[in-house]
Amino acid sequence: MKFEYLEHTADVKFRAYGKTLDEAFGNAALALTPLLTEDSVERVTKREISVSASNKEALLYDFLEELVVLQDTDGFLVAGVDSVEIKDREKGFSLQAVVWFDHAKRYETHGDLKSVTYHEMVIEESADGCMVQVVIDV
Template identity: 30%
Template sequence: MNPGTRWETFAHEADVGVRGSGATLAEAFAGAATAMTAAICDPARIAPHDAVIVDCTAPDEEMLLVDWLNALVYEMATRHMLFSRFEVTIEDHHLSAIAWGEPVDVAKHQPAAEVKGASFCELAVRHAPDGQWLAQCVVDV
């Protein structure tokens, strides 16, 4: 992950909010993906061994964030993998990314809860006055 990318989870009464920020929209999206992994387990426990390619297109940036996170939920569920490193490119509401991770190892990763889907709750993608991009939403766990 680019050193400028930051991520955090934030509280939601029943579920978990995920938030990424960075100098570019792509960095913010990569941060949000790391935050989503953190809702499941400690990202530092996941070795970025295997690469998976993700592509999505949406009518606006907020929908693109939901689509991006849901594409990762789908890849995690069907490949039985967890991801810890994300290389994201975004152009004209089209996202291309490589997600690196490894197969789920319960003893090693200690996953707490699976993410069922990314929601439109608390959804925001914005360019702050300080030049930083922020991307966030609540994920259902």
């Protein structure tokens, strides 16, 4: 299972899983699109996403918020994730990702993603794999 949606009173909460933290972050990106459309989104436009932050929670927030902003300003829906590479830097963490998009006008969409939140954000890493939990303000 790449991700699952959980009960939340007003917003949307999900958990994304992966064998590595890179994979869990990538699957978190994939969890955004079903919040906006039931359609299968085609890989049309590829973009490199780069963010850096002082800790992993801020890195996850910044990565997903970048995708929410692209959806809000350019109308892009996440269609796929080719790669996510998280690096531990001297003063925090960096993330490089290759993400595929298509324009929302080509699909029947519903709702809106307002922003990522730190509320109930969790990042768990173990030998068995990784899990990230995120709440999105909708």
